Amino acid sequence: MRKVCVIGASGKLGRYMVRHALDRGYEVVGVCRERSVPKLAEFADRITIVPGPTNDREVIRRAVAGCDGVLTVLAPWGVRQYSSGTAQAVLDHAEPDARLVFSCGWHVARDEGDRYSWTFRATVRVVTLLARLVRAVEIDDQLEAGRRIFASDRRWTLVRGSDLEEGESQGLPVWSRHVGDPVLESNLTRRVDFALFMVEALTDDTLVREAPAIVGCRAPSALAHAQSRRPPGLPGDGAPASGENP
């Protein structure tokens, strides 16, 4: 991994990803809306910024040229297929062998193995309806973006985030192939660690064509899971090994 593109670089997740990528010595290209360029001021002399809407195919074509990896924030904003347009542009224009890592939430189901509580389903349904009414957010379009990614034969990973909080890094989140797995029950991840998982996924081939649902490695459900797998009599604080696939 030498050069990576962060699409949606000016948001909170995007800026954490830029920082992690620079820490690894990667050359970074960031895409964000023109009005958000000042939010990248702290990186201005270290990254290349391509201003423009992330669903603009020409903007994406220019930004991803020559990139070994592309990290994409799929944000459900607007009512003009912003997420699916962004995902499609990346799938169409990234270099043939590039690692493509996308972000979304647990509500994007991979298959029938994902199990949701009725409260989760009801909340998503209500938010989807309300968001559609105010024409500010298009949750359905994130599902469409997910479908297009799953159908692609590219080297993709779709990282599905739990609820997020700010705070210092706790380490690489743990993940499960399916929402509803007990290890995910705490439903909380630090945003900085969501970004860490995204950047680590660039060089983790075991995550190619996977849709890991993640949770913080120090969330109670992750700790309980690690404890249950620890051989009896072994000392330890219960923290799971970083990046462990439950």
Ligand SMILES: NC(=O)c1ccc[n+]([C@@H]2O[C@H](COP(=O)([O-])OP(=O)(O)OC[C@H]3O[C@@H](n4cnc5c(N)ncnc54)[C@H](OP(=O)(O)O)[C@@H]3O)[C@@H](O)[C@H]2O)c1
């Ligand atoms: N928030 C959560 O609790 C949560 C939970 C699970 C998963 N996720 C996932 O995490 C990722 C980051 O989400 P986040 O909530 O943490 O937000 P975030 O990192 O702050 O990113 C929001 C992104 O949306 C863009 N944006 C905002 N308003 C927009 C508009 N009207 N039109 C077009 N773009 C707009 C922002 O660009 P500008 O800088 O230009 O405004 C930014 O790139 C997303 O993929 C999301 O699905 C979030």
